[in-house]
Amino acid sequence: MVLLEVRGLSVIYRTLFGTVKALDDVSFTLDKGESIAVVGESGSGKSTLALAISRLLPPNARYVSGEVLFDGINLVKLPQSKLRMIRGTGIFMVFQEPANSLNPVYKIRDQLIEAVKVRMIKSGEAFDEGKALKEIISTLRDVRIPDPEIIIDRYPHQLSGGQIQRVMIAMGLLMRPRLYIADEPTSALDVTVQAQILKLLKDLKSEYNLSIIFITHDLAVASVIGDRIMVMYAGQIVEEGNIDDVVTKPYHPYTQGLLGSLPRISKHEGKLPIIGGSVPSLINPPSGCRFHPRCPYATDTCIKVIPQLKITDNRRVRCHLYA
Ligand code: SF4
Known part of the structure; x- marks a missing residue:
């Protein structure tokens, strides 16, 4: 059952140097309980997509066209007063720098209680602090925080990066969102913690039947978390399909390049191939x-x-080689 449908979404940023065409005609759907990994280099539009879905674009951005249908409601046209009902309990977003999402002057306990309170008020439940606290402790255990009774009485600066990220994941679970958007949530963490958080998100997805949009520049990370993968380049989707199909046999030359630059333990071939050049300016994107x-x-x-996004073997590819 479809939870999110993005249709023909185009977004621009007005800058001193010109108009940046950050998203160009992006369309995809996400089912309930499904995860999609959005992959691309910096400047591909993947973070803009996350912000555009959540209606969190900066003031210099503008929706040029398209719709973001969340449970059938077009978020692009929704007034701010109604958006508040969707944020948190409808769509919850975890950012790359989780510390910025927590208020430094409040203890973890107060911030998580607030999250439960918001959810209860929105769903018409009577707020009960004792009950909320029990739920918080149990959720912190779910996200593998040791000694949650001690951790909740700490301030954000007293926690490690991995602990803060787990607290943010717990906050998301406490709000029971229907859509969980994570923008590079593990890239600031060391590799071991990164792997733990990814496994945790994967476990929680099945446990809580979460729908997840996971934004990453790393195809290896994407292959752990996504049911499907959507590769973006210069503001456009260039390939989209089932994760195993795409990783086993990438069609688009850009996806092939991303995969080719991944280190493999079994291969000792000297230097890893890289994709030559860099992501183009989106003020004047290349022709064709x-x-x-x-x-x-x-x-x-x-x-x-300009190549169109066409369906080839159960996946979408934007390349003349598959026209
Ligand atoms: S359309 Fe041409 S340039 Fe673009 S990815 Fe395909 S082969 Fe390469």
């Missing part, structure tokens, strides 16, 4: 296929004609 200046297969057609 936006990937053509970096693509080893580019032809004259690629330089002149």
Whole structure:
């Protein structure tokens, strides 16, 4: 059953240097209980997509076209007063720097109690602090926080990065959102903690039947968390499909490049291949296929004609090679 449908979403940023076309005609759906990993380099539009879905775009951004249908309601047109009902309990977003999401002057206990209170008030339940506290302790245990009774009486600065990220995940669970959006939530953490948090999110997804949009620049991370994968390049979706299909046999040259640059334990081939060049400016994106200046297969057609996102073998690919 579809929870989220993004249709033809285009977003721009007005900057001193010109208009940045950050998202161009992005469309996809997400079912209840499904996870999708959105992958791309910095500047691909993946974080803009997360902010655009959550209606958290900065003031210099503008929706040019498209819809974000959440449970059938178009969030793009929703007044701020109604958005408050969706935020937190409808859509919960975890950012890359979780410490910025917590208030430094309040103890963890107060911030989590507030989250439960908001949920209860929105669902018409009577707030009971004792009951809320029991739920908080049990959820902190679910996210593998040791000694939660001690941790809740600490301030954010007294916790490690991994603990803060777990507290934010717990806050999301306490709010019982229908959609959980995580924007690079593990990239600031060391590799071991990163792996623990990813496993945790995966376990919690099945336990709580969460729908997740997971934003990452790392294909290896995406393959752990996503049921599906959506690869973005220069503001456009270039490939989208089942995670196993895409990782086993990537179609788009950009996805192939991302996969080729992943380290493999079994291979000792010296230097890892990298994708040459860099993500283009989105003020004046390249003509035709936006990937053509970096693509080893580019032809004259690629330089002149914009490739459309077409369905090929149960996945969507934007490349003339599959037209
Ligand atoms: S359309 Fe052309 S330039 Fe673009 S990815 Fe395909 S082959 Fe490469």
